[in-house]
Amino acid sequence: MRGKLVAGNWKMNGSLASSQALLKAILPPLATLGRARYVVCAPYPHLATLAPALRGSSVALGAQDLCEFEDGAYTGGVSGAMLADCGCRYVIVGHSERRSVFAESDETVALKHAQALKHGLTPILCVGEQLAEREAGVTESVIARQLDAVVRRGGLEALGRGVVAYEPVWAIGTGKTATPEQAQAAHAFIRGRVAGSDRRLAEGLTILYGGSVKAGNAAQLFAMPDVDGGLIGGASLVPDEFVAICRAAQGAQEAIRI
Numbered sequence: 001m002r003g004k005l006v007a008g009n010w011k012m013n014g015s016l017a018s019s020q021a022l023l024k025a026i027l028p029p030l031a032t033l034g035r036a037r038y039v040v041c042a043p044y045p046h047l048a049t050l051a052p053a054l055r056g057s058s059v060a061l062g063a064q065d066l067c068e069f070e071d072g073a074y075t076g077g078v079s080g081a082m083l084a085d086c087g088c089r090y091v092i093v094g095h096s097e098r099r100s101v102f103a104e105s106d107e108t109v110a111l112k113h114a115q116a117l118k119h120g121l122t123p124i125l126c127v128g129e130q131l132a133e134r135e136a137g138v139t140e141s142v143i144a145r146q147l148d149a150v151v152r153r154g155g156l157e158a159l160g161r162g163v164v165a166y167e168p169v170w171a172i173g174t175g176k177t178a179t180p181e182q183a184q185a186a187h188a189f190i191r192g193r194v195a196g197s198d199r200r201l202a203e204g205l206t207i208l209y210g211g212s213v214k215a216g217n218a219a220q221l222f223a224m225p226d227v228d229g230g231l232i233g234g235a236s237l238v239p240d241e242f243v244a245i246c247r248a249a250q251g252a253q254e255a256i257r258i
């Protein structure tokens with residue numbers, strides 16, 4: 001059975017002190033929750049300092065990006081090996097802000113995905129359409145193109161070793177959440193596309209929803225059969241909101257097991 005997973009994406013926010021304070025606020029309540037998985041994706045410079053506080057806790061450390069190359073003359077790059085060395089277990093790849101602001105191509109994202117796996121990190125692969133693409137009716141072909149780039153490079157098995165996050169770009173940071181039905185339709189499309197080649201792998205694939213998830217809408221989204229949790233931006237910076245979202249994931253997980 002797929003478990004629920006909630007990952008917080010802190011983006012480029014805060015100071016080392018505020019990141020530490022955020023962890024201090026969320027760790028005790030999350031320790032009391034059950035078996036859902038929790039991840040916080042912190043800014044690069046904070047990772048090594050935060051790692052000891054997470055060791056032995058129910059929360060894993062993640063990064064928000066990594067370099068597509070192995071190591072060497074790539075000034076400013078941060079390799080998968082460096083992230084693993086800092087205690088990271090997860091890394092976001094292909095976030096829409098990386099794709100649009102930093103012009104990352106599908107192929108670059110696929111290289112990053114491969115690097116993450118090579119270094120024992122679980123990639124959280126973000127896919128999703130722009131508003132104009134949804135309005136043009138090409139949501140599914142956009143998602144398919146983004147997934148296929150990763151499968152072309154690493155095979156379907158590579159996709160299965162990571163997590164996929166469906167994040168409609170029009171819902172990220174805008175306060176406009178996809179309806180549970182819209183999220184379910186996209187997630188079912190992703191699972192169905194993978195199932196076309198490997199049904200078992202598709203069944204086990206964790207697919208998160210991201211885009212203005214809040215304490216007030218998380219439970220409805222996580223109740224959808226193909227929504228396995230969330231990738232949370234803004235609300236992950238607010239301890240009470242993030243904990244409430246994690247609680248909703250835990251509740252949804254318990255509902256499945258009944």
Ligand code: PEP
Binds near residue numbers: 095174210213232
């Ligand atoms: C994100 O950054 O991936 C995200 C989903 O942001 P928000 O929750 O703020 O929409």
